Amino acid sequence: MTRTILSTFPQESNQATVTMTRIRRRRPTGTSSTAAQRRTRSSTLFLPTLVSFILCLYSSTFPTTTQAYISCQAVPRERQLEWLKQMTNDFTHAPAGHLSETQLNTAPQLLYAWSHSAPQSQSVETALALESLVKRWIDEKCVCPQQVRDLTVADYNCLLEGWARSGAGPQGAERCEQILDAMERQGGLVQPDLESYRAVLLAWRRAVVTEGRGRGQVTPHAAVRAQRILERLVRLSTGSTSMTSLQAVPATTSSSSSSSTRNTKRQKNGRRVPSPRTDVRPELLPDADCFDMVLQTWSRCAGLVRHAPQKAEAVLTLMERLYESQSTVAPPDVALTVKPRTTSFNAVLATWSRSKAPQATERAWDLLQFMELLEDDHVAPDNASYCTVMGALSRASHVHPVESAQQTEALLKRVEERYREQSQATISVEVDGDDHQKNKATPKSMIIPDTILYNTAMGCWAKTNQSGAYRKARSILDRQLRLSKDLKRNIPQVLAAGGTALREYQPDVFGYTSVIASCAAECGSPQERSKAFNVAFSTLKQMETSGIAPNHVTYGNMLKAVARLLPAGCASRQKWAKRFFAQACEAGCVGDMVLSRAREALPSESYKQLLQGHSKRRLPTEWTRNLPAGVSHNCHQERKHRQTRNLSVEQKEEQKKSHQFRNNKMDRKHHNNNNRQQPPTGKNFRPTMNENA
Numbered sequence: 001m002t003r004t005i006l007s008t009f010p011q012e013s014n015q016a017t018v019t020m021t022r023i024r025r026r027r028p029t030g031t032s033s034t035a036a037q038r039r040t041r042s043s044t045l046f047l048p049t050l051v052s053f054i055l056c057l058y059s060s061t062f063p064t065t066t067q068a069y070i071s072c073q074a075v076p077r078e079r080q081l082e083w084l085k086q087m088t089n090d091f092t093h094a095p096a097g098h099l100s101e102t103q104l105n106t107a108p109q110l111l112y113a114w115s116h117s118a119p120q121s122q123s124v125e126t127a128l129a130l131e132s133l134v135k136r137w138i139d140e141k142c143v144c145p146q147q148v149r150d151l152t153v154a155d156y157n158c159l160l161e162g163w164a165r166s167g168a169g170p171q172g173a174e175r176c177e178q179i180l181d182a183m184e185r186q187g188g189l190v191q192p193d194l195e196s197y198r199a200v201l202l203a204w205r206r207a208v209v210t211e212g213r214g215r216g217q218v219t220p221h222a223a224v225r226a227q228r229i230l231e232r233l234v235r236l237s238t239g240s241t242s243m244t245s246l247q248a249v250p251a252t253t254s255s256s257s258s259s260s261t262r263n264t265k266r267q268k269n270g271r272r273v274p275s276p277r278t279d280v281r282p283e284l285l286p287d288a289d290c291f292d293m294v295l296q297t298w299s300r301c302a303g304l305v306r307h308a309p310q311k312a313e314a315v316l317t318l319m320e321r322l323y324e325s326q327s328t329v330a331p332p333d334v335a336l337t338v339k340p341r342t343t344s345f346n347a348v349l350a351t352w353s354r355s356k357a358p359q360a361t362e363r364a365w366d367l368l369q370f371m372e373l374l375e376d377d378h379v380a381p382d383n384a385s386y387c388t389v390m391g392a393l394s395r396a397s398h399v400h401p402v403e404s405a406q407q408t409e410a411l412l413k414r415v416e417e418r419y420r421e422q423s424q425a426t427i428s429v430e431v432d433g434d435d436h437q438k439n440k441a442t443p444k445s446m447i448i449p450d451t452i453l454y455n456t457a458m459g460c461w462a463k464t465n466q467s468g469a470y471r472k473a474r475s476i477l478d479r480q481l482r483l484s485k486d487l488k489r490n491i492p493q494v495l496a497a498g499g500t501a502l503r504e505y506q507p508d509v510f511g512y513t514s515v516i517a518s519c520a521a522e523c524g525s526p527q528e529r530s531k532a533f534n535v536a537f538s539t540l541k542q543m544e545t546s547g548i549a550p551n552h553v554t555y556g557n558m559l560k561a562v563a564r565l566l567p568a569g570c571a572s573r574q575k576w577a578k579r580f581f582a583q584a585c586e587a588g589c590v591g592d593m594v595l596s597r598a599r600e601a602l603p604s605e606s607y608k609q610l611l612q613g614h615s616k617r618r619l620p621t622e623w624t625r626n627l628p629a630g631v632s633h634n635c636h637q638e639r640k641h642r643q644t645r646n647l648s649v650e651q652k653e654e655q656k657k658s659h660q661f662r663n664n665k666m667d668r669k670h671h672n673n674n675n676r677q678q679p680p681t682g683k684n685f686r687p688t689m690n691e692n693a
Helices: 002-007 014-019 032-061 065-071 076-092 099-116 122-143 154-163 170-186 196-207 222-238 289-302 308-325 340-352 360-374 383-395 403-431 436-438 451-462 470-490 492-497 500-505 509-520 527-543 552-563 572-585 590-603 606-610 635-642 649-672
Strands: 210-211 217-218 265-268 273-274
Touching: 032 154, 076 099, 076 122, 099 122, 099 154, 122 154, 122 170, 154 196, 170 196, 170 222, 196 222, 196 289, 222 289, 222 308, 265 492, 289 308, 289 340, 308 340, 308 552, 340 360, 340 383, 360 383, 383 403, 383 451, 403 451, 403 470, 451 470, 451 509, 470 500, 470 509, 470 527, 509 552, 527 552, 552 590, 572 590, 572 606, 590 606
Parallel strands: none
Antiparallel strands: 210 217, 265 273
């Protein structure tokens, strides 16, 4: 019976009745025909009732076909998208006044399905489908006002969500704000709620960086527009006309009052002061997500907007002031969602880190120390906080390289100290056996220095070009190796999520390559250079033993170490250069860096023998098969070809003449400069090794 019902579902119940009435029992031998007919007649009357009851129970328990294709996650994404397009097409192309009741009931589900579809399938097409559904709904409402219900704020929120996630850039954000303004003017059932404003803020945050022709296009005014929406929310929820003087509004504030109360005036110091606003909507109080979206928008615009860090700090100050004003009137058992948190401070840190202001690094450092001094779990710095500040120090290393490297390592040691304190507390809790305290000290709430922090610290020391810097970088790598062993031994909970969790704290190819690069930059005595080469070689061997494959930068830095650390006339210099070049060819990592460093380490004849008759522009595919997509052995030639392939013949000739004129001008300038010493030239000329490089 169940198989028969499933085969006919979701067809009409009368078909299932016909199918079921065909089932007949075999009449036993010796039974009279009258009794058989009586039993057949009773089964004929009973079976339709039973089938109808089962179908009603089945339809109430399981979703219908439309609901299954809209909300069921087992349906493949491509099939679900095709089904949504078909149902939307049927809904929008139906004549006015001819929409069925089923289609009208399915329309809100279609809106929700389009707005909450997979991120891979969300595009401008999704937003246009939502627009067509809403427009068709309004047209049907005009034709049949009694049969069609009004659109609600939830329906318009789906439309706002679709435009916010469409990837249309500032045009999509503009459309979201137009819809929000129309909702505010209309009011009633479509009066915007907090979700509506949050969708518009999301649209402006995603509009900062839009995909252009191969690169990102930044919209600097997006942060200003997002902050205006946030300030509008604060005014509507608190009734304050100024952002510096926020009023505390209790949750029981009414949004309606008599006109006489609304027009009353107060006397204060001989001046007429308007009474406080009573058309306040406390349910629109912005939460931490709204503030974080505005702060993140400012952080993305930090490179173009001059005073972006100051604006972000002003938004954070507004958030703190709003939290203080609302905490005075909120009940003790009510937790306010507007309280600043770690992600809020991280957004301000990112704004200062990306800023070009001279005091950006110092201000980010002060803000991080302020987070540590607060001693609040909601604003305690995490790995992202320390990584942001260390990134700012790394970008400032070209001004004060040694000082930046020292500050970065000091910050890393502070994170390691916090980890040791928390790990000791966790181990002591496990010994005591208190389950309540053990939940508070889980590794998820701990701060563990990850691979990014270690890589940043090692990279800063590699950029210093100071004698002995490779020792600092190698010591940081050794500390990271000890940390990964400690995680395996003392905190097995870190491995609960699988090997991926532990891989976040183990050294990777970038860390090993940074140590090798710091060794190659050693500029001390010959004995110190020899030690640096031994450290570089041992690091490469340890890297291969750990199962981490070197890349083209790793082999390039090893060849750089051979060229700068080994004497020019030494026989081992050619041996190591040929060995590392052969390893790069075998690994398929021969790029521009490997070729240039090999030419620096070897004489001309030996270098030509390594190429085996191949030219630099046309290398074998086996030598370059593992190069990244943006790295090529002839990237300069490819870039030049891309720049000139779309030019006409006349444009190419004009460009050639301009290049020739510029070269002749440089030659005349070089010829007239009699005070400059002419460099030696010749076929077999090789530059000597720079001691300060």
